[in-house]
Structure formats: structure tokens, C-alpha cells
Amino acid sequence: MEKNELVAQFVAYAPHVDTAILAKAYDYSIRAHGDQERASGEHYFIHCGAVAASLVEWKMDLPTICAGLLHDVLEDTPTSPETMRSEFGE
Numbered sequence: 001m002e003k004n005e006l007v008a009q010f011v012a013y014a015p016h017v018d019t020a021i022l023a024k025a026y027d028y029s030i031r032a033h034g035d036q037e038r039a040s041g042e043h044y045f046i047h048c049g050a051v052a053a054s055l056v057e058w059k060m061d062l063p064t065i066c067a068g069l070l071h072d073v074l075e076d077t078p079t080s081p082e083t084m085r086s087e088f089g090e
Helices: 003-013 020-033 045-057 064-071 081-088
Strands: none
Touching: 003 020, 003 045, 003 064, 003 081, 020 064, 020 081, 045 064, 064 081
16 A cells, blocks of 8 residues: 555544554655565565555554554664654654
């Protein structure tokens, strides 16, 4: 799912929530995963985006959706926990 579509679907049920962090998490995850591919050959971010899309479909809150986008960054990229904390907080 494209970033603008994900944000629009979130705003549809949470119109008064600032979505800047959601857009940041989306872009950050794409950059962090770089050229990584899944075993299927798909870009790795497709999985992260699909997780976030499911969370939006279930009308989850903003921190949960951001976590869905970022859930593999520490595990599968050279990003450090300190960097994640400085970018997104605890």
C-alpha cells in the first residue's frame, strides 16, 4: 500500500490525529530495508507495508501501526536500538 493511501485510511477513522510520525515510519522503513528482498524476490518492505495495512484495516492506534511498519528494522537492518529511540522514542 502506498504511503498516502495508508495515511488516508488511518485518517478516515482518526481524523484528529497528527499523522506525521506515520509518514516518517513508512519512509524510514523503506530506507532502512534498502534493497533487501524476501525469499520470494519481493522487496522486503512489501511485508512491512502489508502488516501496517492490516493494522489500519483493524483500526489500530497510531503507535501500533508505526510499530508494524518498523517491526523488522532492528532485526533485519544495521539500525541500532539507540537510533530507533532517537527517531521514534521508546
